[in-house]
Amino acid sequence: MNAKLIAFSGFVTAFVGAGIGFITASLLPCPYTSQMYKDLEQKYAIVGAVAGLLIGSSQEMIRELKQERDAEEDLLRDFNIAIHSSTDKKDLS
Numbered sequence: 165m166n167a168k169l170i171a172f173s174g175f176v177t178a179f180v181g182a183g184i185g186f187i188t189a190s191l192l193p194c195p196y197t198s199q200m201y202k203d204l205e206q207k208y209a210i211v212g213a214v215a216g217l218l219i220g221s222s223q224e225m226i227r228e229l230k231q232e233r234d235a236e237e238d239l240l241r242d243f244n245i246a247i248h249s250s251t252d253k254k255d256l257s
Contacts, residue, residue, distance in 0.1 A: 181216020
């Protein structure tokens with residue numbers, strides 16, 4: 165697996181998630197005035213960044229694993245074709 169590509173994908177989606185969290189908190193004003201509801205933009209941005217990091221990294225890992233599995237299946241398919249073609253030639257002689 166390509167760790168640099170997985171990290172890059174995670175950071176890009178974390179950045180997008182942080183932006184979405186920040187925009188969501190800005191567009192939806194909170195009617196409450198408690199201390200817990202202060203700085204919601206930062207809290208939503210952090211939650212969005214963590215979610216984006218997890219989703220992006222997971223998605224890229226799944227894509228990389230699928231590519232590896234497909235390559236292995238192609239190799240096995242070619243190997244089986246080679247074995248069957250060589251045994252068919254022996255049966256004909």
